[in-house]
Amino acid sequence: MNAHPTREEDFDLYALGALDGDEKLAFESHLAECQQCARKLAEARGRIAMLSLAAPRVEPSPAVKQRLMAQVRTESITRSVRNIADNARRNAISDALRKANGSFEDAAAMLGIDHGALLDLVQKYDLDPASTGPPKNPRANPFPGFLRRWRAAILVPAFAALAIATAILWQQDRNLDRQLAALRTTAAQQHRQLDDARHFADLIGSSDTVIVALAPQPGQPLGSAHVMYNTKMGMLMYDGEIAPAPSAKSYELWVIPTDGKPINAGVFNPVTGRADHWMMKMPPGVEPKMFAVTLEPQGGMPRPTGPMVLIGHA
Amino acid sequence: MSSESGTELRASDAALIERIVQRDQAALAALYDRYAGMLSSVLNRILRDPQAAEEILQDIFFQLWRNPSQFDPARGSLPGWLMVIARNRAISRLRRHNPAAGDELSEAAAVSTINIETAAAQQQLIGRVKGALENLPAEQRAAIELAYFEGMSHSEIAQRTGDPLGTVKTRLRSAVESLKRTLHAQAASTS
Numbered sequence: 001m002n003a004h005p006t007r008e009e010d011f012d013l014y015a016l017g018a019l020d021g022d023e024k025l026a027f028e029s030h031l032a033e034c035q036q037c038a039r040k041l042a043e044a045r046g047r048i049a050m051l052s053l054a055a056p057r058v059e060p061s062p063a064v065k066q067r068l069m070a071q072v073r074t075e076s077i078t079r080s081v082r083n084i085a086d087n088a089r090r091n092a093i094s095d096a097l098r099k100a101n102g103s104f105e106d107a108a109a110m111l112g113i114d115h116g117a118l119l120d121l122v123q124k125y126d127l128d129p130a131s132t133g134p135p136k137n138p139r140a141n142p143f144p145g146f147l148r149r150w151r152a153a154i155l156v157p158a159f160a161a162l163a164i165a166t167a168i169l170w171q172q173d174r175n176l177d178r179q180l181a182a183l184r185t186t187a188a189q190q191h192r193q194l195d196d197a198r199h200f201a202d203l204i205g206s207s208d209t210v211i212v213a214l215a216p217q218p219g220q221p222l223g224s225a226h227v228m229y230n231t232k233m234g235m236l237m238y239d240g241e242i243a244p245a246p247s248a249k250s251y252e253l254w255v256i257p258t259d260g261k262p263i264n265a266g267v268f269n270p271v272t273g274r275a276d277h278w279m280m281k282m283p284p285g286v287e288p289k290m291f292a293v294t295l296e297p298q299g300g301m302p303r304p305t306g307p308m309v310l311i312g313h314a
Numbered sequence: 315m316s317s318e319s320g321t322e323l324r325a326s327d328a329a330l331i332e333r334i335v336q337r338d339q340a341a342l343a344a345l346y347d348r349y350a351g352m353l354s355s356v357l358n359r360i361l362r363d364p365q366a367a368e369e370i371l372q373d374i375f376f377q378l379w380r381n382p383s384q385f386d387p388a389r390g391s392l393p394g395w396l397m398v399i400a401r402n403r404a405i406s407r408l409r410r411h412n413p414a415a416g417d418e419l420s421e422a423a424a425v426s427t428i429n430i431e432t433a434a435a436q437q438q439l440i441g442r443v444k445g446a447l448e449n450l451p452a453e454q455r456a457a458i459e460l461a462y463f464e465g466m467s468h469s470e471i472a473q474r475t476g477d478p479l480g481t482v483k484t485r486l487r488s489a490v491e492s493l494k495r496t497l498h499a500q501a502a503s504t505s
Binding site (some may be wrong): 007012019020021045049051069072209 | 342368373390443444447461466486491496
């Protein structure tokens with residue numbers, strides 16, 4: 001191992017990027033083998049980084065934050081879609097193993113994959129093949145030894161217990177029905193989310209999609225929004241942040257077509273610090289001229305009556 | 315301009331990072347409001363290209379969103395870590411545009427104890443760093459600015475300024491010694 005740097009400021013000079021040639025090579029060669037010096041270099045990097053604060057202040061444009069948060073929302077939707085797909089795959093494997101009574105060969109055939117791939121997936125999703133198979137066989141003789149002599153004494157309370165168990169099972173059956181209904185609702189919600197995510201991916205991937213920035217109007221609540229629309233696909237997506245509506249009021253998004261009356265595209269009541277976003281279908285043949293968000297009585301109106309808070313021209 | 319709400323203003327960097335791990339978008343927005351101006355400034359100073367600076371700024375925060383555990387609070391403060399990354403990315407971008415300038419910097423480990431979670435603490439430290447630089451002799455300050463903001467080595471600075479290499483080395487060594495003394499004391503007082 002090379003010797004430690006002879007001068008303490010070598011760490012700062014290296015962090016600054018000033019060392020070059022043999023000095024740099026010798027420093028790096030030593031650093032690769034010396035944890036103590038690696039620690040000193042990390043400290044020097046943190047110290048030298050403070051020079052950043054000497055740069056003249058330049059605030060980023062508000063569009064950077066808007067793009068960042070839109071990127072974050074897109075990533076979150078993609079992640080949700082991936083989770084839904086993972087859950088669906090996990091359930092399908094679990095179901096196949098159950099139907100195949102735990103036989104990997106049969107389950108793999110049902111799923112149309114080979115045995116090795118199924119084993120990998122079972123490991124990936126941390127499935128317990130034993131728990132997906134049929135219930136274990138009960139013991140062959142439930143009354144061993146001296147209990148045989150007391151069958152009657154046992155059977156009477158057993159029948160009573162059976163009656164109670166039946167009542168409990170009936171109650172459980174009703175609970176399961178309720179749980180099944182809730183699961184169906186959840187599944188329907190997940191399908192809707194998946195459809196939204198697919199439509200969103202189609203919308204952002206299409207070259208015909210137009211993005212319109214909606215700007216705040218003087219004297220109105222502060223906010224900003226984007227509308228993404230595609231007349232060929234007949235889809236529209238709103239994404240924006242705006243100050244909460246005053247009491248007993250709601251915001252309403254309008255599509256103002258080149259020809260015809262304004263079309264209601266959503267009523268919303270924002271929550272501080274949270275963006276509103278939704279997708280909707282546009283009526284066929286509508287060619288937007290502009291988009292506007294107006295302040296309306298709570299619940300919205302069939303046509304715009306209140307002041308325009310955000311406006312964007314298509 | 316900061317748009318952090320009262321709750322976000324009071325939250326520590328570590329608490330906000332923890333919320334980002336839990337996929338809380340408001341926490342990322344709060345950290346952006348807290349440090350985007352500082353990072354934008356250094357990116358613009360190095361790159362002198364507002365569009366490139368904004369691209370890197372957005373990318374740094376998106377990477378923080380995707381992989382918040384990359385930052386280890388046990389190893390130092392978030393702004394110090396962000397500044398090292400911003401400077402490395404900007405210098406790296408500069409060098410890609412000038413292939414003769416040498417290899418690309420890596421995002422290596424950095425330890426910083428500075429705490430500038432409030433705008434007031436940030437302003438105070440900015441004043442002290444600027445003061446420390448202004449107190450250096452002009453030629454030392456110029457050399458250190460060429461190294462930090464232009465990503466130049468000893469030899470490149472000598473070539474740019476026409477000064478002998480030995481003189482440049484001495485200037486930079488004296489400059490970092492002075493800055494180390496001053497900034498070390500300041501870091502201790504703000505941590």
